[in-house]
Every structure is written in C-alpha cells, then in structure tokens.
Amino acid sequence: MELRQLEYFVAVAEEGSFTRAAERVHVAQPGVSAQVRRLERELGHDLLDRSGRAVTLTDVGAAVLPWARAALGSVESARRTVEEMAGLVRGAVRVGMVVSCGIPDLPELLSAFHSSFPGVEITLTEANSDSLLSSLVDGQLDLALIGYAGGAPEGLSVRVLADEPLVAAVAESDPWCGRESVTVDELLERGLISLPPGTGLRGALDEACGSRRPRIAFEASAPPMVITLARRGLGPAVLASSMAGDLHAVRITDPVPHSTLAFAWRAEGPRSPAARALIALAENRVTAG
Numbered sequence: 001m002e003l004r005q006l007e008y009f010v011a012v013a014e015e016g017s018f019t020r021a022a023e024r025v026h027v028a029q030p031g032v033s034a035q036v037r038r039l040e041r042e043l044g045h046d047l048l049d050r051s052g053r054a055v056t057l058t059d060v061g062a063a064v065l066p067w068a069r070a071a072l073g074s075v076e077s078a079r080r081t082v083e084e085m086a087g088l089v090r091g092a093v094r095v096g097m098v099v100s101c102g103i104p105d106l107p108e109l110l111s112a113f114h115s116s117f118p119g120v121e122i123t124l125t126e127a128n129s130d131s132l133l134s135s136l137v138d139g140q141l142d143l144a145l146i147g148y149a150g151g152a153p154e155g156l157s158v159r160v161l162a163d164e165p166l167v168a169a170v171a172e173s174d175p176w177c178g179r180e181s182v183t184v185d186e187l188l189e190r191g192l193i194s195l196p197p198g199t200g201l202r203g204a205l206d207e208a209c210g211s212r213r214p215r216i217a218f219e220a221s222a223p224p225m226v227i228t229l230a231r232r233g234l235g236p237a238v239l240a241s242s243m244a245g246d247l248h249a250v251r252i253t254d255p256v257p258h259s260t261l262a263f264a265w266r267a268e269g270p271r272s273p274a275a276r277a278l279i280a281l282a283e284n285r286v287t288a289g
Contacts, residue, residue, distance in 0.1 A: 003075060005039040006068040008032045009047060013065055016054045091274030092121040096132040096144030098200065099222055103261070105161050106145045109285060113278050120274045130198035136266050142275035143265045143282060147200020149207045149258065158262040159286040166204055166257040168192075168236035169227070169247035176236060181251040184208050191217030193229045193237040200259045205238050208257035214238075 011021035012032065022029040040047050047061035057065060093113075097106055110122055125132075125141070132144040137155050145161075152158045168187060170176045188209065194216050195202045201223075205214055217235055220226045223243055230237035230247055240259050241249055263282045271279070 001039065001042055002035075003072070005035045006071055008035045009039055009061075010065065010068050010072060012036060012048060012055055013057055013061065016056070018055060090119060091117075091272055092123070093142045093272075093274045093278050094123050094125070094140065095278075096125045096127060096135060096141045096146075098129050098132065098145055098147050098261075099126050101145060101147075101261070103161065105263075105285075109263075109278075109282055112285070113281055116281070117274065117277060120277075128196065128198035129200045129203070133264075136264060139266065139269060142271070143263060143278055145261070146264050147203075147259055147261050149200060149204035149260070152262075153264070155267055156264045157267045158264045159283055160260055160262045161286065162240075162242070162261040164240040164242055164259055164261075166201065166208070166238055166252055166259060167241045167244055167249040168252055169230050169239050169244040169249050170236050171231055171233045171247060173233045174236065174248070176250050177248045179250050181253050183254040184252060184257075185254070187236070187238075187252060188212055188214060191215050191235050193218040193220070193226050193235050195219070195223065195226060195238075196221060200261065201238065201240060204257040204259040208252070208255050 008021065008025060008027070011024050012018055015021045015024060018029050018033055022032045025032065036048065043060075043064070045060040046058050047064055049056045049058050049061075095106070095110065110124070113120070114122065125135075127135075129146045129148060132141065132146050133148075133153050133156070135141040136144055136146075146153075146158075168176060168182055176182060192205075192214055194205060194214070196219050197203075197206075218226075218229050220229065223239065226237045226239065227243065227245060227247065229235075236250070237247065238252075263286065265275075265279050265282075
C-alpha cells in the first residue's frame with residue numbers, strides 16, 4: 001500500500017469523480033484509476049462503486065475512508081514537524097527595541113532564546129516606538145520592545161513589562177525642586193525637556209496635554225541626554241518615574257500621564273517557526289515574572 005494510492009482514493013471519494021480527482025492531484029485520470037485499482041486488489045475489496053454516473057463509496061470504502069484520511073493527516077503532521085524543526089535550525093528572527101532602553105528584559109530574552117536555538121540568526125534594530133509599531137504591522141519585525149500611551153496598539157498583541165506614571169524631573173536649582181506635584185496646566189507654562197515625537201514617553205505627555213501643545217525647549221533622542229540637560233538646570237525633564245535617578249521627581253497630576261513598556265508582536269498573519277518560538281518564550285517569561 002502506498003501513500004499516493006490512499007491520496008487518490010480520498011480524492012475520488014470526496015470529488016465523486018475520477019476526472020475531478022485527477023485534476024485535484026495533478027495526475028492524468030488513467031494513473032489515478034490504476035492506483036485505486038491496485039489499492040482495491042491489495043485490500044481484496046472494491047472501495048468505489050463505478051456503476052452510476054457519479055462514483056460512490058461501497059460499504060467497505062466508507063469504512064476505509066476515515067482511516068485513509070487519518071493516515072494522510074499523520075504524514076502531513078510529520079512533514080510539518082520536520083519543517084518546523086528545520087526552521088528552528090536554519091531560521092531567523094527580526095527584533096526591534098525602543099531607543100536607549102535600559103531595562104534588561106530584552107537582552108535576557110534574546111540570550112535565553114539563543115541558548116535554546118543557537119542556529120537561529122537574530123537581528124536587532126533600535127528605533128522610536130512609532131517606527132517599531134509600523135514595522136511590526138508590516139511584518140518587517142517579528143517582535144519588538146515598545147513604549148506607548150493609552151491602550152494596546154491596534155493589530156498587535158502585547159505583554160506589559162512596566163506601566164509607570166510620568167514625572168517632571170528637576171535639578172536642585174529648579175523652582176519646582178521643593179514641590180511634590182504639579183498639574184498638567186502648570187507643566188504647560190514651562191519650557192520642557194523631552195524625547196521626540198514617536199516615542200512612548202512623548203506620546204504619554206502629548207496625550208495628557210490633550211488639544212494643547214507642550215512647549216518643548218530641549219528635545220533629545222535618548223533618555224540619558226534628557227537627564228543630563230535637566231541636571232544642568234535647563235528645565236523639567238518629562239520622564240518615567242524610574243528614570244529620575246538623582247533628580248527630584250515631581251508628580252504630574254490632573255491628569256496623571258502613564259507610559260507603558262511592553263513586548264509586542266503582530267496579532268495576526270504568518271509567522272516562521274523561529275518567530276513562533278521567540279514569541280512563546282516572551283509570553284512565558286512575562287507570565288512567569
């Protein structure tokens with residue numbers, strides 16, 4: 001008994017015609033008919049009734065059909081398993097990271113993934129969150145560490161690593177150094193130090209300000225420079241609370257802006273075996289953490 005004989009038999013049974021079955025399996029009709037005949041001789045029973053205009057199953061054929069489908073399904077599962085294992089040996093994953101992110105979660109994830117799948121090539125790109133979001137949706141990245149404000153971005157699945165309020169971080173010489181909190185209205189009266197548009201922190205600031213536009217006196221592409229400028233007494237730096245360090249962190253209220261940091265990947269669409277393995281590892285690590 002050969003797999004192609006089972007395949008042709010299933011095709012004829014489902015199509016009710018040798019002609020349509022031959023078209024489906026891309027084999028000439030005489031070849032399909034000959035292979036089904038050989039299968040019937042080997043089993044010692046007719047599987048198909050050819051006496052009518054349409055080909056139908058005999059009682060024996062009806063009993064054999066589920067087993068033939070199961071056999072073909074098992075072969076296909078075995079083939080997919082081999083392909084996935086090959087993908088994890090020779091595959092590649094493309095990862096993105098928000099610029100100058102200091103948390104260790106992504107390096108630790110990539111290290112664990114490399115230990116489990118050393119044959120998979122890993123590429124890492126740094127960019128602003130808006131750019132990373134676009135690359136994820138377009139399928140150019142498999143997974144990214146992003147920052148965002150508000151709800152999870154549309155079309156993406158996320159696993160949140162941190163959700164923090166923003167603060168106005170100031171030097172000792174700043175007029176706000178002795179204060180515990182300031183309102184968004186007060187924030188709008190000052191020249192601020194901030195990350196550029198397209199970053200999660202700037203998105204949270206803009207969202208808190210609503211229709212009004214904050215006055216950005218100094219804009220730097222990475223948090224370390226934002227912090228350095230604030231240390232020099234050049235104004236309040238709008239940062240996540242954990243970034244304030246030795247600066248005085250003044251709470252922002254009315255409303256309280258929040259910035260979220262998360263692993264993200266496309267919710268739908270094709271994924272390589274290596275990408276599926278990386279995403280599963282990210283989900284497990286966040287859940288376990």
